[in-house]
Amino acid sequence: MLKNKKYGIKDIAKIANVSIGTIDRVLHNRGRVSDLTKQKVEEIISRLNYKPNIMARSLVINKKYTIALLTVDYNEEYYWHQVYEGAQNIMTKSDKLGLSVEVYLYSIKSKKSFEECGRKILKSKPDGIIMAPIFLNEGLSLYERCRNLSIPVIMFDTNIPDTKPLTFIGTDSYQGGRVMAELLTLSADKNGKFAILHFDLELDNSPQIMERQRGFISYLNEKSPEREYLVRVLNNSRHSYDRHLDEILKKDKISGIFVTTATTYYAGFFLREKNPKGIILGGYDLVDNNIRLLRTGNIRFLINQNPRRQVEQSVMTFSDFLIYKQTPNPKTLFPIEIIIRNNLPAHSNKLPIVNHHLDTIKSTT
Amino acid sequence: MLKNKKYGIKDIAKIANVSIGTIDRVLHNRGRVSDLTKQKVEEIISRLNYKPNIMARSLVINKKYTIALLTVDYNEEYYWHQVYEGAQNIMTKSDKLGLSVEVYLYSIKSKKSFEECGRKILKSKPDGIIMAPIFLNEGLSLYERCRNLSIPVIMFDTNIPDTKPLTFIGTDSYQGGRVMAELLTLSADKNGKFAILHFDLELDNSPQIMERQRGFISYLNEKSPEREYLVRVLNNSRHSYDRHLDEILKKDKISGIFVTTATTYYAGFFLREKNPKGIILGGYDLVDNNIRLLRTGNIRFLINQNPRRQVEQSVMTFSDFLIYKQTPNPKTLFPIEIIIRNNLPAHSNKLPIVNHHLDTIKSTT
DNA sequence: TTGAAAGCGCTAACAT
DNA sequence: ATGTTAGCGCTTTCAA
Numbered sequence: 001m002l003k004n005k006k007y008g009i010k011d012i013a014k015i016a017n018v019s020i021g022t023i024d025r026v027l028h029n030r031g032r033v034s035d036l037t038k039q040k041v042e043e044i045i046s047r048l049n050y051k052p053n054i055m056a057r058s059l060v061i062n063k064k065y066t067i068a069l070l071t072v073d074y075n076e077e078y079y080w081h082q083v084y085e086g087a088q089n090i091m092t093k094s095d096k097l098g099l100s101v102e103v104y105l106y107s108i109k110s111k112k113s114f115e116e117c118g119r120k121i122l123k124s125k126p127d128g129i130i131m132a133p134i135f136l137n138e139g140l141s142l143y144e145r146c147r148n149l150s151i152p153v154i155m156f157d158t159n160i161p162d163t164k165p166l167t168f169i170g171t172d173s174y175q176g177g178r179v180m181a182e183l184l185t186l187s188a189d190k191n192g193k194f195a196i197l198h199f200d201l202e203l204d205n206s207p208q209i210m211e212r213q214r215g216f217i218s219y220l221n222e223k224s225p226e227r228e229y230l231v232r233v234l235n236n237s238r239h240s241y242d243r244h245l246d247e248i249l250k251k252d253k254i255s256g257i258f259v260t261t262a263t264t265y266y267a268g269f270f271l272r273e274k275n276p277k278g279i280i281l282g283g284y285d286l287v288d289n290n291i292r293l294l295r296t297g298n299i300r301f302l303i304n305q306n307p308r309r310q311v312e313q314s315v316m317t318f319s320d321f322l323i324y325k326q327t328p329n330p331k332t333l334f335p336i337e338i339i340i341r342n343n344l345p346a347h348s349n350k351l352p353i354v355n356h357h358l359d360t361i362k363s364t365t
Numbered sequence: 366m367l368k369n370k371k372y373g374i375k376d377i378a379k380i381a382n383v384s385i386g387t388i389d390r391v392l393h394n395r396g397r398v399s400d401l402t403k404q405k406v407e408e409i410i411s412r413l414n415y416k417p418n419i420m421a422r423s424l425v426i427n428k429k430y431t432i433a434l435l436t437v438d439y440n441e442e443y444y445w446h447q448v449y450e451g452a453q454n455i456m457t458k459s460d461k462l463g464l465s466v467e468v469y470l471y472s473i474k475s476k477k478s479f480e481e482c483g484r485k486i487l488k489s490k491p492d493g494i495i496m497a498p499i500f501l502n503e504g505l506s507l508y509e510r511c512r513n514l515s516i517p518v519i520m521f522d523t524n525i526p527d528t529k530p531l532t533f534i535g536t537d538s539y540q541g542g543r544v545m546a547e548l549l550t551l552s553a554d555k556n557g558k559f560a561i562l563h564f565d566l567e568l569d570n571s572p573q574i575m576e577r578q579r580g581f582i583s584y585l586n587e588k589s590p591e592r593e594y595l596v597r598v599l600n601n602s603r604h605s606y607d608r609h610l611d612e613i614l615k616k617d618k619i620s621g622i623f624v625t626t627a628t629t630y631y632a633g634f635f636l637r638e639k640n641p642k643g644i645i646l647g648g649y650d651l652v653d654n655n656i657r658l659l660r661t662g663n664i665r666f667l668i669n670q671n672p673r674r675q676v677e678q679s680v681m682t683f684s685d686f687l688i689y690k691q692t693p694n695p696k697t698l699f700p701i702e703i704i705i706r707n708n709l710p711a712h713s714n715k716l717p718i719v720n721h722h723l724d725t726i727k728s729t730t
Numbered sequence: 731t732t733g734a735a736a737g738c739g740c741t742a743a744c745a746t
Numbered sequence: 747a748t749g750t751t752a753g754c755g756c757t758t759t760c761a762a
Contacts, residue, residue, distance in 0.1 A: 052739085052740075055738085059741095
């Protein structure tokens with residue numbers, strides 16, 4: 001047994017004194033093989049450390065897997081544009097990966113559009129679905145229907161509690177909160193409270209938001225118990241942020257603000273306008289406005305969830321699963337990426353571009 | 366021309382009324398085809414948007430590419446262990462990638478061992494070399510010899526000036542310095558100087574170190590021109606750091622220290638022992654001691670170059686290049702990763718483990 | 731200048 | 747229960 005020789009099904013057949021058909025049968029547990037020969041063949045297989053030639057296998061199987069990517073319209077936010085970029089990028093390599101991706105876009109403002117996409121996807125009978133279920137109930141319902149049809153589902157960005165997707169790909173929310181607490185504690189004035197701002201709609205739809213708060217507070221309790229903090233739930237408007245922040249600042253000295261969602265920019269705009277001294281603002285996600293305000297210094301810290309890599313990873317995981325039969329871990333957590341002004345360029349050097357070359361992609365909007 | 370039909374060499378042959386052999390000749394510019402048929406065939410190819418089937422191609426070519434990975438012994442430092450982890454991980458997927466990786470380890474303390482590895486590698490005639498050329502001259506010499514033998518070289522971690530590897534994979538040193546300056550400025554006491562500490566040996570071998578300093582200083586000049594700073598070159602010993610730091614602290618009030626290399630921990634040990642108040646320490650790389658001191662809080666910030674992903678990327682780039690004939694960009698710069706205590710776990714949840722399962726890997730140490 | 735045919739390693743249908 | 751064989755899409759050799 002030479003170390004560098006690559007053994008094939010033929011070699012095994014010769015050694016075992018059976019035909020290649022038999023080898024194939026034991027390799028795939030197709031039955032109709034006597035226990036004796038089966039054992040013998042299996043012994044040889046493991047002894048020679050046989051590894052099937054993937055190229056040959058997929059050549060003959062020649063199955064074109066298609067997987068559906070259900071995500072938010074990339075024109076609505078840079079965050080979702082990054083998802084789209086990831087999809088584009090990975091599709092370049094799709095023959096390497098052995099599957100094709102069809103993109104379905106829904107509007108972040110419309111549960112209906114999500115549901116409609118879901119219907120279309122199911123009708124197309126994909127071999128897998130990748131989705132960002134930012135609507136909790138609708139996402140759950142789609143997930144259930146996929147289960148019934150035994151279509152594997154990968155969730156990214158947002159996880160739905162009590163579901164068992166093939167894998168969830170995203171960041172650890174609790175840890176994210178802790179990181180932000182550490183950053184603010186590090187840089188904010190010792191005297192002054194911290195404000196935690198939630199966005200009501202997302203609070204309803206994403207259980208992760210509360211995790212971020214829990215993480216944030218747990219850090220304060222552990223490392224900086226004398227720090228006071230307050231929590232507010234706002235709705236998604238400039239007005240709401242302005243009003244609440246005005247009110248908060250009137251009552252208390254605030255030295256740090258943590259916005260638990262991508263709407264960090266509302267607080268950023270407030271700071272840019274009113275320019276109160278000594279307030280450090282940190283929040284989530286590289287959306288257009290957040291990037292701008294990070295550049296102007298009104299936002300100091302952002303946590304990047306790397307949506308681009310999340311989709312890429314999702315597609316690759318499906319490739320591994322469908323083609324190479326590798327079952328992923330139930331969770332794939334990405335590290336918390338801290339973005340400040342000076343490492344922003346490498347993470348995102350382009351603002352959204354409307355892309356007119358959609359021929360290769362199917363969109364449903 | 367149906368949109369979803371996949372055309373093959375056979376289809377083209379039929380349409381053009383020639384044999385598949387002819388198609389192959391025009392596809393690969395092998396000549397011996399009349400201009401007329403060549404044109405006709407080319408027209409059909411582009412009209413049908415023909416894409417060769419990679420699986421079939423590599424099946425028949427059946428070339429086993431082997432690439433050599435030249436890196437520092439993973440037992441010497443966690444940083445290099447991460448490189449090794451990356452290599453291990455990517456080798457799991459090596460049949461997917463279509464190449465095998467052989468690892469050659471040299472000692473970080475011995476230029477001789479680097480050279481010897483280089484000799485062995487060249488003797489093995491690999492299809493490509495991935496190296497971390499931490500010895501400038503020796504790395505250059507190996508690079509030149511590869512050039513003469515037209516073996517493509519990918520450099521990671523450290524770049525050698527005036528060379529043109531297939532690609533350099535690493536982080537932007539200038540930007541790294543800027544990021545650290547921003548972090549220290551953000552969190553350090555306004556009153557107090559910054560100290561920039563270099564490690565003499567690495568200063569000689571790696572031009573990147575000066576880039577880090579340049580980035581650091583450029584940020585200070587721009588954003589915080591009133592901040593004074595001093596620069597020291599130390600040798601790689603606890604003693605040197607202790608002596609210099611003692612001396613520096615006697616003369617000046619220091620509120621921030623930037624160590625431009627992985628030896629950040631020497632300064633960290635100093636801080637842990639002498640415990641001077643109000644000094645924020647930041648530096649480079651997730652090496653064992655740095656990780657420990659980040660956990661104890663003596664180091665506040667680390668920049669992670671993600672050596673693990675660097676090797677993985679290197680191998681994947683070779684796969685793309687050798688098999689799919691895609692030429693990479695001359696530089697692949699990773700984003701600057703900021704590591705603080707609370708996002709450390711996700712980046713590195715294990716300390717070095719001595720791995721005894723080396724059967725799959727060739728080592729030359 | 732062109733065509734025919736073997737074969738890469740494997741799967742699956744069919745034959746025995 | 748086991749063997750035989752066609753063919754997946756392509757490259758390459760040899761013949762015409």
